[in-house]
Amino acid sequence: MSILVVGSVALDSVRTPMGEAKDALGGSASYFAAAARHFNRVVVVAVVGEDFPVAHMKMLEGLGVDLTSLERAKGATFRWAGEYEQDLNTRRTLDTQLNVFADFKPRLRPEHGEIEFVFLANIHPELQSGVLDQVKQPRYVVLDTMNYWIQGSRKALETTLARVDAVLLNDEEARLLSGHSNIYHAAKAVLDMGPSLVVVKKGEHGAVLIARDFVFVVPAFPLESVSDPTGAGDAFAGGFVGHLSTCADPRDQNALRAAAAHGVVCASFAVESFSLNRLATATRPEIDRRLVALRDLVRF
Amino acid sequence: MSILVVGSVALDSVRTPMGEAKDALGGSASYFAAAARHFNRVVVVAVVGEDFPVAHMKMLEGLGVDLTSLERAKGATFRWAGEYEQDLNTRRTLDTQLNVFADFKPRLRPEHGEIEFVFLANIHPELQSGVLDQVKQPRYVVLDTMNYWIQGSRKALETTLARVDAVLLNDEEARLLSGHSNIYHAAKAVLDMGPSLVVVKKGEHGAVLIARDFVFVVPAFPLESVSDPTGAGDAFAGGFVGHLSTCADPRDQNALRAAAAHGVVCASFAVESFSLNRLATATRPEIDRRLVALRDLVRF
Numbered sequence: 001m002s003i004l005v006v007g008s009v010a011l012d013s014v015r016t017p018m019g020e021a022k023d024a025l026g027g028s029a030s031y032f033a034a035a036a037r038h039f040n041r042v043v044v045v046a047v048v049g050e051d052f053p054v055a056h057m058k059m060l061e062g063l064g065v066d067l068t069s070l071e072r073a074k075g076a077t078f079r080w081a082g083e084y085e086q087d088l089n090t091r092r093t094l095d096t097q098l099n100v101f102a103d104f105k106p107r108l109r110p111e112h113g114e115i116e117f118v119f120l121a122n123i124h125p126e127l128q129s130g131v132l133d134q135v136k137q138p139r140y141v142v143l144d145t146m147n148y149w150i151q152g153s154r155k156a157l158e159t160t161l162a163r164v165d166a167v168l169l170n171d172e173e174a175r176l177l178s179g180h181s182n183i184y185h186a187a188k189a190v191l192d193m194g195p196s197l198v199v200v201k202k203g204e205h206g207a208v209l210i211a212r213d214f215v216f217v218v219p220a221f222p223l224e225s226v227s228d229p230t231g232a233g234d235a236f237a238g239g240f241v242g243h244l245s246t247c248a249d250p251r252d253q254n255a256l257r258a259a260a261a262h263g264v265v266c267a268s269f270a271v272e273s274f275s276l277n278r279l280a281t282a283t284r285p286e287i288d289r290r291l292v293a294l295r296d297l298v299r300f
Numbered sequence: 301m302s303i304l305v306v307g308s309v310a311l312d313s314v315r316t317p318m319g320e321a322k323d324a325l326g327g328s329a330s331y332f333a334a335a336a337r338h339f340n341r342v343v344v345v346a347v348v349g350e351d352f353p354v355a356h357m358k359m360l361e362g363l364g365v366d367l368t369s370l371e372r373a374k375g376a377t378f379r380w381a382g383e384y385e386q387d388l389n390t391r392r393t394l395d396t397q398l399n400v401f402a403d404f405k406p407r408l409r410p411e412h413g414e415i416e417f418v419f420l421a422n423i424h425p426e427l428q429s430g431v432l433d434q435v436k437q438p439r440y441v442v443l444d445t446m447n448y449w450i451q452g453s454r455k456a457l458e459t460t461l462a463r464v465d466a467v468l469l470n471d472e473e474a475r476l477l478s479g480h481s482n483i484y485h486a487a488k489a490v491l492d493m494g495p496s497l498v499v500v501k502k503g504e505h506g507a508v509l510i511a512r513d514f515v516f517v518v519p520a521f522p523l524e525s526v527s528d529p530t531g532a533g534d535a536f537a538g539g540f541v542g543h544l545s546t547c548a549d550p551r552d553q554n555a556l557r558a559a560a561a562h563g564v565v566c567a568s569f570a571v572e573s574f575s576l577n578r579l580a581t582a583t584r585p586e587i588d589r590r591l592v593a594l595r596d597l598v599r600f
Contacts, residue, residue: 017481086481087481181317181386181387182524182525182526184522184523184524185524202505205502205505206517206519208519208522214596215522215597216597216598216599216600217506217519217522217597217598218598218600219506219517219519222484222508222515222517223484224482224484224485225482226482254600257599257600258600260600261600295600296514297515297516297517298516298517298518298598299516299557300516300518300554300557300558300560300561300595
């Protein structure tokens with residue numbers, strides 16, 4: 001069982017109260033892949049420029065990530081620069097250079113169209129749909145998005161939403177997409193748009209799964225030191241889709257609950273360092289130990 | 301086993317996006333008592349003025365709350381007015397009239413000094429200590445406080461903190477009291493001041509218990525409609541201390557975890573309406589049903 005992700009592979013420059021990183025490996029597909037590779041083979045569909053360091057390619061390949069659908073285009077790699085305030089909850093984008101990403105048209109190698117588990121990271125909803133067009137028999141599709149698409153490409157987003165199983169949103173995105181301020185009302189309105197699951201990402205407070213027949217709350221894994229929240233949502237998605245890809249029925253409530261628990265554990269490794277530094281060194285036994293600790297954390 | 305609470309019994313005027321209440325029954329001791337009375341007899345130590353409606357006294361007594369240590373003084377009852385913004389997380393105090401509360405010196409009837417479970421609601425730490433002086437053999441004491449005392453009466457607060465078992469704080473208060481921004485570091489610094497437990501109140505995100513040997517996270521009970529967050533923290537404390545008062549060992553980790561779960565359930569009734577309207581009508585079977593639902597909410 002393989003997993004397909006379409007998203008960005010980027011060079012990030014990030015400043016947080018804990019330090020900074022310059023032109024470090026980032027992007028939604030990178031974080032997702034570094035988490036999901038613990039569960040199954042991950043195929044990355046993305047584009048990088050001529051300047052993308054070979055060392056980063058080798059690092060990802062060293063993790064077992066399949067980069068044969070990663071396009072290398074003429075021009076510079078997508079670059080993002082941002083900084084976080086003292087409490088790490090408020091993020092400010094300082095610079096975005098789309099570069100080769102501006103003309104990106106995801107093209108899957110034919111054999112990758114057979115993959116059944118798909119993560120559509122936060123890119124233009126038309127590109128997300130374009131990827132789905134190339135997937136023959138999707139079994140479980142998760143979509144991420146953001147305010148920019150909700151406001152600027154609503155119709156395309158609604159078309160794509162109708163084709164996916166789960167959507168990742170934060171509080172603000174859920175409200176903007178639905179028009180409801182109560183998060184449960186908001187989620188129900190989003191369920192009416194097609195997905196059978198809404199995953200509300202709450203950052204340091206964890207995540208909430210809302211389906212028609214159940215609600216599940218999972219806290220963030222407690223950490224004494226958070227260096228850089230970048231990529232937490234994508235690492236969550238990696239653990240989430242990764243675990244689901246190992247389940248007999250990815251729509252089963254218990255599978256979805258456990259998947260979210262794997263998600264917050266993967267996210268906890270992502271935020272412990274800049275870039276993929278900690279996430280890339282995390283081992284499956286470490287993930288399993290945090291899962292045990294997470295279960296104890298909520299026990300009563 | 302009885303429970304003692306010292307705090308305010310007030311007349312609140314509150315405006316939220318869901319409506320408003322004028323001169324409604326409020327105050328930390330009222331919310332606490334309305335929650336804790338489900339578990340054991342509650343004795344309220346507080347003061348009201350000559351204008352305090354007899355109907356409110358009768359309502360509290362009707363819930364089984366012992367008001368024989370509630371002083372009726374010359375002057376007007378403590379009044380608080382505030383409003384909440386759209387997201388219900390931001391509260392603005394519009395008016396505070398201490399009135400009879402300004403000269404309040406808590407005096408327990410001698411038999412109330414035998415009570416072993418004590419909640420020191422958010423009042424001046426010297427008054428909190430004054431109450432403890434009158435309690436002969438406290439078994440479990442919980443203290444609430446706020447930025448105002450942390451900044452303005454720090455020394456008195458530290459003296460009182462050294463005498464209690466648990467302290468309730470929100471993120472901001474924990475940071476202010478400890479000087480640490482990471483909540484786990486902050487809690488550990490507070491544990492060094494005396495208490496064996498720090499309860500971090502996170503509003504709509506629930507609560508975190510931090511002790512030397514365990515961490516417990518409990519989400520808020522999911523509600524489709526929140527009318528007024530006022531009193532949520534005190535109702536939480538009521539469920540928390542209430543449940544502990546029924547436990548063989550109130551310092552036992554499992555007792556404390558279950559107590560926090562009872563706390564968030566009681567808080568959920570408090571916020572469903574203005575004043576004590578919903579909390580006062582909640583029944584023990586309703587509480588138990590929400591506990592079952594809460595357990596299912598976090599199950600994975």
